Amino acid sequence: MSTATDSGQRTRTLTYAQAGALALQHSMQARPEIVALGEDLGRGGVFGQYRASDGRCLVELFGPQRIIDTPISEATIMGAGVGMALAGLHPVVEMRVADFALCAIDELVNQAAKNRFMFGGQGRVPLVARLPIGIWTASAAQHSQSLEAWFAHVPGLVVVAPATAQDNYSLLQAALASGDPVVYMEHKELWGMTGEVDSSASVALGPCRVAFDDSPSGHDLTLVSWSRQVHICVEAARSLAAQGVRVQVLDLRTLWPWDREAVLASSQASGRLLVVHEAVQAAGFGAEIAATVAEHTRARVARLGAPRIPVGYAPTLEAQSRISADQVVQAAQALLAR
Template identity: 40%
Template sequence: MAEMAMRAAINLALREEMRRDERVIMIGTDIAGGAQGSSGAEDVAGGVLGITKGLLSEFGAGRVIDTPISEMGYMGVAVGAAATGLRPVAELMFIDFIGCCGDMLLNQAAKIRYMFGGKSTCPLVVRTTIGAGANAAAQHSQSLYHWVTAVPGLKVVVPSNAYDARGLLATAIRDDDPVIFCEHKALYDFPAAAVEIPDASYTIPFGEANFVTEGTDVTVVALGLMTHIAAGVAAALSGKGISVEVIDPRTTSPLDEESILESVASTGRLVIVDESAARCGFGQDVAALVAERAFHALKAPIKVVTPPHCPTPFSPPLEQAWIPSGERVAGAILETMGLDPALAAA
């Protein structure tokens, strides 16, 4: 056991799976980084966020493939390769670029197994980054996992810590169907996401939520960075005698509906903290699930805490106002309990 940051855990999972199975390749822009630059140095970057550093040195350019900035083209190559015997891990630098490769995910990868009558598979993993907090503004900060969750044929993972990231990425790479693996940029080196992980490789099944905290008064469903905000609030409120159960679904498709429903059946109150969207997002989806299937267990209206329906701003104070804050989460929890939201600040 050793404590590891999420950045290192993802790099480790990639190495382990590439060692385990020669059919696993990586493909993406700058994933090795610096090919044919004037310094002659190779493997200098590991992508703009440094996640894949060292993989080129270990596995060579035949399996760690730097592409042109041609998202649709290389995603199509990855889908074609996946349908014919390789197991590509394609990197989409930011999920905001999904518009540049949407067809290959939406109409090709997601459809192959069903549309071909079950006679083909597409073992593709798309690693991509999500999330605000880096002052990257409107085109590099979105959390569009709700878009891909809405598409039948794609599985969607949103890990919140190093342990989950390593195990879920191993599962994703061994899965015969396309998986969109959404890494929150703020979590790569986030202290609370750096946790103890075992020495040996392991997998975590999709569709099994993690109970971050157990509690009896309010259920909070949160993903990615939001689980940490929710956990912080839960710890603070426990000092005020309020018991919060934080559930991290870890995968949005498949979704562990049962854990959410069981938790709400016991607490009777639900708050969802979601960075995806104020409308038609993951938060509204979970709210609808509970309203349909656990309505009579509810003691109070469901609260959904999201960013406003507004692009992610650049200026730091504006961006902080955009990201769901602990204060808003605490306020929502207190509201479901019929308490004054202002208590959160007290």
């Protein structure tokens, strides 16, 4: 469905998956050096992220030389992508889920991330690795991990985690315009979420997005999150607002580089920061944000993440790893009481 905006620009109501496919389609049409490779791409991808909004698979638009189906070998797929990038192409390397990318960790962390630095910039690896993160309902411990902190820790990698259909379009285009290797982490349970997507809107890698702010007069609390958990934080912020608590929710969007200035400014102004993520709390990226704010402001800080347990298959066990809006509200109330 298409609609016209007030400015005359056209927007589309797309799913998160369709927005990513459209961004790749537009980029591939503009730049012949962009190719995509991975398992199941010919049938549109496991989640439909290589299927256009009109239902056609991208391989029908670009052919099997640019939308490349591969054998089931993540190390081979990533290694081929690194080689393609060094040879002048700009590959999109599909890992299906971030959990599977661990089979390609050497190629990504030791080769893609370090080549530019080890060889004095003579070679660069402009590669986008799509590593879907997060809990995937009833998929258990090996298909439900949020490993963004691992990759944010590695020098040389850019790490992106879009939360909306619009950002999945704009940030994927920005990732494809980057000359560095980008770990692009879409959430497994956001693929079907719909939203208005303006294909003329551009976003730089780095700046965060204000996801909720209903108080122009100031805030009592800053909430920082990314990916699917942003929506949970917005739900919690609405509940807190009904209790008279003024909350600003910042969607980080990129974990490296992350928007230190915006987070520090909001935390300094509100005096309290709560970082929320779906990943395990122990050594999660929230610790980096909380420590930075504690070092540079007088704000009181707290973190909320999953317990350090594998995600269970049974619904009751899986629920133990999920961070709910009620838990965010409770953590916020505890922080406000300090």
